Amino acid sequence: MAVAEQHRGAAFTGSTQAESATMVKLRRGGITILRGILFTVISLFFLIPFIWMIFGSLRRETEIFQYLYPLGWHTFFPIEWTLEHYRDIFGMSAEGQRAGLNFGRNLMNSFIVSAGVVVSSLVFNTMGAYFFARLKFPRKNWLLAFVLVTLFVPFEVTMVPLYIVVRYLNLQNTYWSMIVPWFASPFVIFALIQYFRDIPYELDEAALLDGASYLHILRTVIVPLAIPGLVTVSLLEFQFIWNLFYWPLIAVQNQDIQVLQVVISSQTTQEQTFWGRTFAGSALASVPVILIFLALQRYYVRGVASTGIKG
Amino acid sequence: MMIAFLFILPAIINFTVFRYIPIAASVRASFYEYSLLRGLRDFIGLDHYSRMLSDATFWQSLQVTSLFVLYKVPIQIVLSLALAVLLQRETIGAGVVRSAILTPMVTSIIVGSIIWAMMYHSQLGLIQSFLNAVGLPRQAFLSDASRALPAVTVMMIWKDLGFSFIILLAGLKAIPQTYYEAALVDGANAWEAFRRVTIPLLMPVLMFVVVTQAVFSFQVFVPVYQMTRGGPLDSTKVLVYYIYQQGFRFQDMGYASALSVVALIIMVIISYLLMRWLRPQT
Numbered sequence: 034m035a036v037a038e039q040h041r042g043a044a045f046t047g048s049t050q051a052e053s054a055t056m057v058k059l060r061r062g063g064i065t066i067l068r069g070i071l072f073t074v075i076s077l078f079f080l081i082p083f084i085w086m087i088f089g090s091l092r093r094e095t096e097i098f099q100y101l102y103p104l105g106w107h108t109f110f111p112i113e114w115t116l117e118h119y120r121d122i123f124g125m126s127a128e129g130q131r132a133g134l135n136f137g138r139n140l141m142n143s144f145i146v147s148a149g150v151v152v153s154s155l156v157f158n159t160m161g162a163y164f165f166a167r168l169k170f171p172r173k174n175w176l177l178a179f180v181l182v183t184l185f186v187p188f189e190v191t192m193v194p195l196y197i198v199v200r201y202l203n204l205q206n207t208y209w210s211m212i213v214p215w216f217a218s219p220f221v222i223f224a225l226i227q228y229f230r231d232i233p234y235e236l237d238e239a240a241l242l243d244g245a246s247y248l249h250i251l252r253t254v255i256v257p258l259a260i261p262g263l264v265t266v267s268l269l270e271f272q273f274i275w276n277l278f279y280w281p282l283i284a285v286q287n288q289d290i291q292v293l294q295v296v297i298s299s300q301t302t303q304e305q306t307f308w309g310r311t312f313a314g315s316a317l318a319s320v321p322v323i324l325i326f327l328a329l330q331r332y333y334v335r336g337v338a339s340t341g342i343k344g
Numbered sequence: 345m346m347i348a349f350l351f352i353l354p355a356i357i358n359f360t361v362f363r364y365i366p367i368a369a370s371v372r373a374s375f376y377e378y379s380l381l382r383g384l385r386d387f388i389g390l391d392h393y394s395r396m397l398s399d400a401t402f403w404q405s406l407q408v409t410s411l412f413v414l415y416k417v418p419i420q421i422v423l424s425l426a427l428a429v430l431l432q433r434e435t436i437g438a439g440v441v442r443s444a445i446l447t448p449m450v451t452s453i454i455v456g457s458i459i460w461a462m463m464y465h466s467q468l469g470l471i472q473s474f475l476n477a478v479g480l481p482r483q484a485f486l487s488d489a490s491r492a493l494p495a496v497t498v499m500m501i502w503k504d505l506g507f508s509f510i511i512l513l514a515g516l517k518a519i520p521q522t523y524y525e526a527a528l529v530d531g532a533n534a535w536e537a538f539r540r541v542t543i544p545l546l547m548p549v550l551m552f553v554v555v556t557q558a559v560f561s562f563q564v565f566v567p568v569y570q571m572t573r574g575g576p577l578d579s580t581k582v583l584v585y586y587i588y589q590q591g592f593r594f595q596d597m598g599y600a601s602a603l604s605v606v607a608l609i610i611m612v613i614i615s616y617l618l619m620r621w622l623r624p625q626t
Binding site: 065068069071072075076078079080081082083085086097098101102103104108157158160161163164165168169170171176179180183185186187188189190191192193194195196197198200201202213214216217219222246247272275276277278279282283294295297298301306308311315318319322323326327330333334337338 | 345347348349351352354355356358359361362363364365366367369370373380427430435436437438440441443444445446447448450451452453454455456458459460461462463465468470472473474476477502505507510511513514559562563564565566569570584587588591592597600601604607608611612615
């Protein structure tokens with residue numbers, strides 16, 4: 034691009050130079066405006082569902098429908114703000130109680146399950162990645178193959194088979210059923226191996242000569258140096274588990290321990306949709322992850338780009 | 345040495361119990377009459393598999409799934425490549441647009457499905473408002489058999505685009521600037537440079553994105569469950585939804601297992617073929 038502009042610039046000489054400068058300025062201005070419009074349209078396409086959802090959760094249902102036509106400011110923006118839908122889904126209003134809603138509890142379940150998975154996954158995947166990156170073991174490559182082949186096991190297709198096993202272990206309808214299958218992850222082990230390999234070998238070899246145990250080296254040498262990598266994988270793992278739907282849907286029938294993602298879906302049925310409550314529940318289920326993502330976007334982008342993990 | 349093994353033991357147990365054994369268990373269950381209520385009963389050999397051959401809904405679901413993948417993957421890849429090229433330079437606002445593109449990706453697929461189903465609503469959906477603004481009458485989307493699958497596809501492109509976008513953007517940024525300069529010195533214009541430099545050098549990344557997206561898309565379930573329940577007239581009944589229906593709605597775990605086994609085999613074949621087909625061009 035830059036080279037082409039230089040060529041073009043060199044073609045203009047003498048008296049035409051002043052003219053061409055304004056032309057170039059005008060063209061640049063035009064391109065900037067066009068780009069601004071394009072950027073706005075693209076951003077709106079991706080964000081409008083969220084804008085509609087968040088503002089929709091803060092206004093009465095009648096208002097949502099009343100201002101649908103013509104398209105305008107109030108199609109999105111509330112005239113009269115209200116928290117009634119949030120009171121409903123938290124079971125703080127008479128109507129919410131009558132419908133048996135207690136999304137606060139489900140939100141807590143989501144946090145329990147996500148925290149359980151992120152913590153256990155940090156412990157066990159770190160140990161596993163340390164094994165592959167540093168420790169000596171006969172036929173280690175076979176074990177690595179055993180782990181990495183599971184990367185290619187399609188996820189949703191194995192939900193029915195997984196349910197058969199979890200039921201056999203009598204874990205269905207428990208928190209365990211939502212945590213235990215994910216305490217180790219081939220994606221996370223694979224990503225952490227890359228991070229650990231970047232740490233200089235001299236550091237842990239020296240510690241080993243001093244008689245430190247593997248566990249001690251892992252805790253005092255490897256983990257402190259791999260913090261950015263650990264943040265990245267924890268973030269991806271949290272997002273993955275927080276957003277899980279199909280597995281908790283089939284593994285857990287008890288609404289008291291069900292996660293938020295599943296109970297929000299029950300507010301829209303074939304027969305009836307509770308628009309306000311659905312907006313409020315969806316906002317509750319998505320805003321925490323979006324905020325965490327915006328705060329830690331750098332780690333997130335690096336993680337996806339380097340490992341290809343999808344949430 | 346035994347101490348070293350203790351480090352990998354938890355992961356090995358996890359993958360054995362929750363990844364390998366389920367597959368083995370479903371292969372076994374596929375040869376039995378098996379329901380959630382009554383458990384494993386008679387051995388029936390290949391009956392589930394021969395039932396599949398004459399099961400019109402199974403073939404329909406395969407066709408719907410293939411159509412979905414064939415609509416979604418090419419459109420998504422082309423759009424994310426275009427956006428990656430547009431947004432790779434640090435112009436004003438590019439960062440904001442990048443964040444906007446990634447937001448649906450970090451949101452759960454169920455929230456995306458719920459909100460889009462409401463936007464598509466034939467009376468009260470937001471899209472009706474946009475149609476009205478450009479002078480078009482109300483349209484049915486999810487309740488129209490010819491439009492439901494495209495409608496689900498649009499939602500899923502909106503949801504997944506961020507993933508292919510980030511990876512292609514990282515791929516673009518890894519191409520050394522000197523290659524472009526060399527092409528421009530040779531007199532190539534922007535389009536030729538894109539075709540002769542960008543595409544060949546990006547090919548491994550593109551291949552990765554195409555294969556992973558094809559495999560992910562083949563397993564689509566949640567939007568169908570939430571937005572259409574496979575309807576209208578089975579026009580969105582994808583394979584994984586059909587498996588769910590057989591296993592958990594009709595309580596036929598044996599047949600659901602056989603379907604899962606077939607789906608697994610199909611997906612292994614698809615990834616193998618895609619990788620072979622895309623590799624010679626790199």
